[in-house]
Amino acid sequence: MTEAAIAASDGLWREIRGEAQRAADADPVFSKTLASTILAHDDFAAALAELIGRRLGNSAAERARFTAFSREAFRDEPDLIEAASRDLRSIALRDPAIAALLPPMLHYKGYVALQAWRVSNWLWCCDQRDAALLFQHESSNVLQVSIHPAAYIGSAVYLDHATGIVIGANVVIGDEVTILQNVSIGRRGELPARSPRIGRGVYIGGGATILGDIRIGDFAKIGADTVVTSDVPAGCTAVGNPVRLTNCPEPASVA
Structure with a gap:
């Protein structure tokens, strides 16, 4: 990831944290969720990895496993975070119902499904194919989005509504x-x-x-x-x- 891309990702993370802090100050009940999902993390990659784990895992052990795979992918391939940043900004630019970054990150399942696919594609390319297919299975089961790990998807991509999407190998x-x-x-x-x-x-x-x-x-x-x-x-x-x-x-x- 280039220095410009790192700066852009850092800028995006500051915006997300700012939105989260303002939302937490305005809503004490919601603040507990924001504290654990956003404000407790040092960077965008850590928050995104945990978000994937939370959405795909059905138990504490499964959540930890999906989170660990995601952290490993983001650490090994920083371009995944650059792509995730561009995906998130594209929602704010193209969805007339939203202008902020925090709501689509937390609540748009198409965004989470796309980032889970990015991790599964990294696993597939690293010859960890059982783990890659596990990501696909759980994304299909939980988020109703099935993207084969052997697909190729660019960045600034928006899965709108994101129910019943199937993308093959x-x-x-x-x-x-x-x-x-x-x-x-x-x-x-x-x-x-x-x-x-x-x-x-x-x-x-x-x-x-x-x-x-x-x-x-x-x-x-x-x-x-x-x-x-x-x-x-x-x-x-x-x-x-x-x-x-x-x-x-x-x-x-x-x-």
């Missing part, structure tokens, strides 16, 4: 993508089985299904309940089943 998702509830992205039955590649800034509406060896171009939009099994060019909107393309950019004129 080897799916590639670029930066600044927004995914709503009940979205499925994965392989079809063809051989060789290959997974979709989702470009930067793509918006995927609720209930959409994206399958097969296809490419969704940068800044495309996939409408609610759309079934996509072929490429969608950059900037186009795909709607319906069977899918049709609308609002595509005009082709560049030839001199």
